[in-house]
Each structure stands twice: as C-alpha cells, then as structure tokens.
Amino acid sequence: MGTSTRDLEQFLARAADGDMDAFGHLYHATSAKLFGIVLRILKNRAQSEDILQEIYVRVWEHAGDFEPGRASIITWMATIARNRAIDALRRDKRHDAVVDDFDIDQLADHDDLSVADDAERNDDLRLLEICLGGLDDDRRKMVRLAYLDGFSRAELAERFAQPVGTIKTWLHRSLKQLKECLGS
C-alpha cells in the first residue's frame, strides 16, 4: 500500500479536524482495499462505486470516532465498508439488482492473499484459517460465503439445499466452534 498504518491514522485524525486534503490521501491509500470488499459483495461495478462514495462520506463523518486501541484503522474502515455493502445488498435484493458477470464459485474459493498486512494480522489470519479448517467442508464454505460474499441465511439455504432453520443451526454451531478454537 506504500502508506503506513501510522500515516493512515494521521490522515484520519486530520480529516476529523476537517482537513479535506488529508482525507484525499486517506482515500487514495485505502480505496482499492475497500472497493475490493464492496465489489465482491455487490458484484456490480456501478453500484459498488456508488456505495463506496457513501462509505467514504461515512468515514469522514465518523473520523473522530475511531479508537486506535480497538482495531486497526484498515479493519475499522473495512468493517464500515462491509456493513454498508451488506446493507445495500439486502436492500436491493428486493429490487432484483443487476449482477455483473462474476463467477461466484471462483471468487469464493479464491485464496490469493494480495494484501500485505502486517505480521500480527497474518498470525491472526493463520490461526483463524486453522480454526476454519477444523469445520466440516460445507460449514467452512458457508462461513466464507457469508463473510466474504455477503450470503444471507436464505441464500445459503438455497445453495446447500437445506431449510433455513438448519442453516441457522449450522451457522451457530460453526461460530461457537470457531470461538472456542480461537480461545477468545
């Protein structure tokens, strides 16, 4: 990314004080990451760009709320992005949103880690992957489809040919197992 976490935090702090130039730097350093999140969930470029704009307006408005001790700045921004993308996805499902020609299976199984996060984050990821590896295949796929691609319970039910109630039970068991494995 070429910009350190510390740089990003300083940009955000200055943005909180109304510094639009600093906010521009923050945007340019982080927009590819956030756009990757939104595009994978919404699978429509035009809509994703529109939502990305909303996300950055929100980041601007909430710049003063960021607490460095709680999460990394990029995690904080990614959380905002994922939440907005999922909200938009659920909202627009009702209106048959246009989906670009994406191969969902390919996206879901894609494991290329192109983002060089810091070492600590990589350790966290390694542990989470080990714990995910402890789940049954279908359940691991379910968690990943939900988190990375924004699948709802109903969509998971359709994909795995199970009643929604069963999906809910599977999800809860998987999540509890994950929590236990992560030991936190």
Next chain:
Amino acid sequence: MTDREDIDMLAAEYVLGTLDPDMRRIVDERRSHEDDLNAAIADWEKRLSPLNAHYRDEIPSRDLFPGIRARIEEARVQADNIVEIDLLKRKLARWRIGTFATGALAASLMVAVLVSDFATPVQDRQFVAVFHRDDTQPAFVMSIDLDTRAVIIRPVSATLPEGKTYQLWIASDELGPAPKSLGLLENASVPTTRSLGEFDPALLRNATFGISLEPEGGSPTGRPTGPAIHGRLIPVEH
C-alpha cells in the same frame, strides 16, 4: 440457550452478515444502548476481520473522489440550512412572546454563523442568527444591528454546566487567522449585550460569529475549541 448465548450468536451473525435487513436494523438500533451486545459485536469483528485479507484490491474509477468531496460539501451546506428560514421566522415570533425554555446543552458547543454566504439587500441593517445544537432546538439567538453595532445574544434553551462559561467569538480575514474573543456570556439565562463599536459594519457583515463552551474564566488558550455547527444570519423583516 441462555440470553448471553443469544446475544453472542446475534452479534456473530450480524458480523458474519447473514441476518435479514429487519434483524440488521434491530441490531443496529439495539447496539446503541446495549453495551453487552455492542461489545460482543466488537469481539466478533476482531475474530473474523482477518478474513478481510481474502478481499483482493480493486481500483475504482479515477473520478470517484471528487464525487465524495462534493457529497461532503453538500452535506455541510445542508447542515447550514437545517433550520428552514420560514420555520425560523415562525419560531422567532414565538420566542419573542414566549418565555425562554431551558434544556441541556451538548457538552461542547461551538456554533458559527457565516454571514458572508448570505446575500442580503443593502437596506437590511438588522440580522438574526440561530445557534442551534440539533435540527430543531436553537440554543442561542443572536441579533445584530449594523447601524448601532450592538449585538444581543439571547439564550433559548441553553443551560450552563457547572464550572463552564460561554464565550463569544468573531472571525474575519481582516482580523487574522484566529477568531477573536468578544467576551464571555456569564449567565445562560439572560440576554447578553455587546457593543461591536470598534468593528467596521462591512467587516461585521462578512464576519463569522461563534459561541463556544469554555472553562470558567474563558478559553485558556485564547482560541475556541470543539466541533462547529453552522447557522446562517438572516435579515429581519421590518
């Protein structure tokens, strides 16, 4: 299943993203006042966020940032216009005859009035401004007479937290980069009158006014602090 488990699973599914829109909305609403739910959500964000590494970077269109910038500026202008002028006139009429209600004021209040971006006919010499803390309830009304250069600040729903004082400020390019103090509004229940005789009417017309909440005795730094809320100065009809 215990309540605690219910909350934990609700938080987990919220973070995972599998809840339907209604449930998501309910969680959004509940987390604002349920600390345990909010903490459970933060924990699940921490647990699952390493998966963010699986998202591949995608470059958005180049022209996106100007759009974001425009939306932010637009939002600022809308914030300036929160009090519609018609509504404001009606309120003013009511305040003139009514008593001044009291209410809690946000812990840090810095309100500014931008005079310069309001086109006013030359014959209008009297202006009012509303310093408000949210969409509906003004905290102070300021009136200024450009002929006599008298400014009166009337508290509308302002209370003064203990050990604090309100301070009035003026900012203008001609006065330099920092706002200048116009003194303290010691009492939040009676109008304060200030004479701005030393300022040129043209300067006053283009100046920015602000009220900030400061420690007793006024700002220790000589500058106001806190987030700014913008209002507009409007001419009073005769």
